[in-house]
Amino acid sequence: xxxxxxxxxxxxxxxxxxxxxxxxxxxxxxxxxxxxxxxxxxxxxxxxxxxxxxxxxxxxxxxxxxxxxxxxxxxxxxxxxxxxxxxxxxxxxxxxxxxxxxxxxxxxxxxxxxxxxxxxxxxxxxxxxxxxxxxxxxxxxxxxxxxxxxxxxxxxxxxxxxxxxxxxxxxxxxxxxxxxxxxxxxxxxxxxxxxxxxxxxxxxxxxxxxxxxxxxxxxxxxxxxxxxxxxxxxxxxxxxxxxxxxxxxxxxxxxxxxxxxxxxxxxxxxxxxxxxxxxxxxxxxxxxxxxxxxxxxxxxxxxxxxxxxxxxxxxxxxxxxxxxxxxxxxxxxxxxxxxxxxxxxxxxxxxxxxxxxxxxxxxxxxxxxxxxxxxxxxxxxxxxxxxxxxxxxxxxxxxxxxxxxxxxxxxxxxxxxxxxxxxxxxxxxxxxxxxxxxxxxxxxxxxxxxxxxxxxxxxxxxxxxxx
Numbered sequence: 415x416x417x418x419x420x421x422x423x424x425x426x427x428x429x430x431x432x433x434x435x436x437x438x439x440x441x442x443x444x445x446x447x448x449x450x451x452x453x454x455x456x457x458x459x460x461x462x463x464x465x466x467x468x469x470x471x472x473x474x475x476x477x478x479x480x481x482x483x484x485x486x487x488x489x490x491x492x493x494x495x496x497x498x499x500x501x502x503x504x505x506x507x508x509x510x511x512x513x514x515x516x517x518x519x520x521x522x523x524x525x526x527x528x529x530x531x532x533x534x535x536x537x538x539x540x541x542x543x544x545x546x547x548x549x550x551x552x553x554x555x556x557x558x559x560x561x562x563x564x565x566x567x568x569x570x571x572x573x574x575x576x577x578x579x580x581x582x583x584x585x586x587x588x589x590x591x592x593x594x595x596x597x598x599x600x601x602x603x604x605x606x607x608x609x610x611x612x613x614x615x616x617x618x619x620x621x622x623x624x625x626x627x628x629x630x631x632x633x634x635x636x637x638x639x640x641x642x643x644x645x646x647x648x649x650x651x652x653x654x655x656x657x658x659x660x661x662x663x664x665x666x667x668x669x670x671x672x673x674x675x676x677x678x679x680x681x682x683x684x685x686x687x688x689x690x691x692x693x694x695x696x697x698x699x700x701x702x703x704x705x706x707x708x709x710x711x712x713x714x715x716x717x718x719x720x721x722x723x724x725x726x727x728x729x730x731x732x733x734x735x736x737x738x739x740x741x742x743x744x745x746x747x748x749x750x751x752x753x754x755x756x757x758x759x760x761x762x763x764x765x766x767x768x769x770x771x772x773x774x775x776x777x778x779x780x781x782x783x784x785x786x787x788x789x790x791x792x793x794x795x796x797x798x799x800x801x802x803x804x805x806x807x808x809x810x811x812x813x814x815x816x817x818x819x820x821x822x823x824x825x826x827x828x829x830x831x832x833x834x835x836x837x838x839x840x841x842x843x844x845x846x847x848x849x850x851x852x853x854x855x856x857x858x859x860x861x862x863x864x865x866x867x868x869x870x871x872x873x874x875x876x877x878x879x880x881x
Contacts, residue, residue, distance in 0.1 A: 574588070576588050576590050576591070577590070577732075578590050578616065578635055578636065578729075579591055579635070579727060579728060579729035580595070580616035580617060580633060580634075580635040580729050581616040581617075581635075581729075581732075581862060581863055581864065581865070582729070582730070582732025582733075582860070582861075582862035582863070583862050583863060585636060587636050587637075590635065590636050591726070592724045592725070592726055593635055593636040593724070593725065594635070594636075594661075594662065594717055594722050594723050594724055594725050595633060595634065595635045595659045595660060595661035595662070595725035595727070596633070596634045596635075596638060596661055596662045596664060596684075596713060596717060597631055597632070597633050597634075597652070597656040597659060597661040597662070597663050597664065598611070598631070598632050598633075598634070598639075598642055598645060598664040598665075598708075599629065599630070599631055599645060599646050599647065599648060599649075599652060599663075599664065599665040599666075600612065600629070600630040600631070600632055600642070600643065600644065600645065600646065601629060601630075601643075601644045601645075601646040601704060602620075602627065602628045602629055602630055602759065603627050603704065604758055605700065605701070605704045606644045606646075606700075606704045607782075607783075608782075608783045608784050608785045608791055609630070609643065609644065609784050609785075610639070610641045610642050610643050610707065610784055610785055610786065610787070611632060611639035611640075611641060611642030611643070611784070612630065612632055612784050612794055613784060613792060613794060613795065613864070614632075614634065614637070614638075614639040614640070614642075615632035615633055615634055615639070615864070616633055616634060616635055616864065616865070617632075617633045617864075617865045617866075617867070618630055618631070618632050618633070618796075618864075618865075618866045618867070619631045619633075619652060619655050619867050619869065620753070620761070620866065620867065620868045620869065621649075621651050621652070621753070621818050621868075621869035622753055622754055622759070622818075622874070623646075623649050623651075624649075624815045626754040626755050626756040626759060626874065627754070627756070627759055628753055628754060628759045629646060629649060629652070631652040631655065631656065633656075633659060633661060635725065637710070638709075638710035638713045638714055639709070639710060639713075640709060640710055640786065640787065641707065641709050641786055641787040642707065642708055642709070642713075643697075643705075643706055643707030643708065644700070644703075644704045644705060644706055644707065645664060645665065645666050645686055645694060645706040645707065645708065646665070646666060646703065646706075647665055647666055647667040647668040647669065647672075648663065648665040648667070648668025648669065648672040648673060648676060649668065649669055649672050649817065650669060650671045650672045650675060650809070650817040651817045651818040651820065651869070652672075653672045653675045653676060653681070654675075654820050654821070654844045655820055655848070656681075657680065657681070657844045657845055658727055658844075658845055658846060658847040658848075659725060659727055660682070660725040660726060660727060661682065661722075661725055662682045662684045662716075662717045662720065662722040663676060663681060663682060663683055663684055664684045664686065664708070664713070665684070665685060665686065666685065666686040666687045666690075666694070666703070666706050667685070667687045668685075669809065669811075669812065669815070670809075670811045670812070671809055671810065671811055671817075680845070682720070682722050684716060684717070684720065684722075686706060686708070689716065690706070692712075692716075693708060693712045693713070693715065693716040694706050694707065694708045694712070695707055695708065709787075727847060728847060729847070730849070730850070730860045730865065731849075731857045731858070731859050731860065732859060732860055732861070732862045733859035733860070733861065733862070734861075734862060735770055735797065735830070735831060735861040735862065735863070736831045736861075737770050737831070739831045739832060739833060741767070741832075743833065744765065744767070744831070744832030744833055745832075745833060745834060745880070746765070746829050746832060746833055746834035746880040746881070747764070747765035747767075747832050747880075747881070748762070748763075748764060748765070748880060748881050749762060749763040749764075749765075749772070749799060749801075749829055749878070749879075749880045750762050750777060750878070750879045750880070751763075751801050751868045751870060751877075751878050752870060752874075752875060752876055752877045752878070753868060753869070753870045753874075753876055754874055755874040755875065757777050757778050758776070758778060760776075760777045761774055761775070761776070761777065761782070761868060762774070762775040762776070762777050763775065763796070763799050763829065765829075765832045766795075767832065769795070770797070770831060770832075770861075771795045771796060771797055771863075771864075772795065772796050772797075772799050772829065772866075773793050773794070773795050774793070774794040774795070774796070774866075781793050781794075782794050795864070796863075796864045796865065796866040797830065797861045797862070797863030797864050797865065798828065798829070798830045798860050798861050798863070798864070798865040798866070799828075799829040799830075799865075799866050799868070800826055800827070800828050800829070800850070800865065800866070800867045800868070801826060801827045801829075801868050801870060801878035802824065802826045802839055802867055802868065802869050802870070803824050803825050803826065803869075803870055803871065803872075803876070803878075804818040804819050804820060804824055804869055804870075804871050805818075805819045805824070805871060805872075806818055806819065806871045806873050807819055816873065818869050818871060820841060820844075820848070820869075821841050821842065821843055821844060821846075822840075822841065822842075823838055823839060823840045823841070824838070824839055825837070825838060825839075826838065826839045826850055827878055827880075828850060828858060828860070829880070830860065830861045831861070834880055835852070835858065836853075837850040837851060837852060837858055838850070838851050838852075839851075
C-alpha cells in the first residue's frame, strides 16, 4: 500500500500529510491492535490508549514531510513527537486519579452499608422494645403490677396529710380516722403518783371518783402508751364519757352501776381483773391496788383478740394554735381548779409562753409528773385545759357516792394560748359527743394537741379561777 511503512511490529503508522485533518492520530489508533483489545476497567470505563514501549519520545526540530515515499524511521519519530499523542508522563497521573476515584466510591459504598446496618439495628431494637412492653402490659406479671401499685400509692401518700380526730394533729397513719380507740382508767391517789402514760394520751378526763379522790380516763387513738398505770376501777361518770369514742374501756373491776352499764349494748369492756398476768401486770414497787400496769403491745393484742379494731367519731373542732397572742392579752397564765374538799386532789396549771402549753401542778405545791418504765420523770403538760361544771347524782346502789351528770348542758372555761374563753358544753345523750360553744352558739375551735378536761361541781365547793 502506498503512503505507509511498517517499522514497528506490524503496527500501522500513518504519516500525516499537511492537508490531512488533526484527527489523523485518533483514526490511526482506532485501526491499531491496541484498540482491538478494547480493554475496560472494573467500572466499565474505557482505558486511555496505551503508549507503545518501542516509541521513545525525542525532541526534534519541526520538519515538514513532503513525500510519503521519502519517510524514514526518524521522520516518523519526529512526526509522533510533533503529534497530539498522549505524553507518557500523563499516564500514571490519570491512572492514579482513577484509582483514587475508585477508592472513594468504595469508601462511600462501605459507609452506606454501615449506615444501613446501623439503621436496621436501631429499628429492630425499637420494635423489640415495643413488643416486650406490649407483652408485659397485656400479661401484667404480678411483680410489675405490684410495683406500679406501690409506686402509685407512695406518690398518693406523699401528697396526702392525715389528722387524728382525737387531737387534730398530723399522723403518719393513713388509717388514723378509723384506728381503734382505747380508754384507760388511771388512779390519782397519792400512792399512785407519779402515774404513767398521761402525756401520751390525746384527751384526758378528770373527775372525783369517791371520797374526794379524783381519777383520770386517758384516751388514745392509733398509738398506744409504752407504759401506762396504775389502772383502777370503772366509774359511771367515765363510762358515759367513753361511749361516743367507741373505745375499748380498760379497767380493773368497778362500781356496780358502771359494770352493769359496760355489760350493756354498745360498750367494749376490757376488764383487767379477768386477765391479770396476761394483758395487765402488777409491779413490785407499790402495794396493791396501786400497782396494775400494761404496755402498748399487750393492750393492742388484747384489743385485737376481742375484735376491737376500729373506732369512728368526729372529735372536737380543731385549729392551729395561735402563738401570736400579745403578752398583754394573755389573761389566764395561772389556773386553779377546785374539784375536791381535799387539796391533795385539786389541780393548778401554769402557762409556758415558749411552748404555748400549760404545765400541771399540785395546789399544795410542786409539779405533777409522770414516769416511764425506767422511772424517768416528766412534767405533765397540755395544749388545752378545760374546766367543765356539772351537776351530781347519788348512786342508787351506793348512796354515799355520787356520779357527775355529763348529759344536758352547763358552763365551761377553755384555756389556750394563755387566754380564757367562757363556753357552754352540750350533750343530748350518752351516745353524743361532747361539744363546746361560744356566746354566738358557734362551736369553739380547740388548739391541735393534748386536751385535759377537769370536771367540777358545786358539791365540795367546786370552782375555777385564773389570773
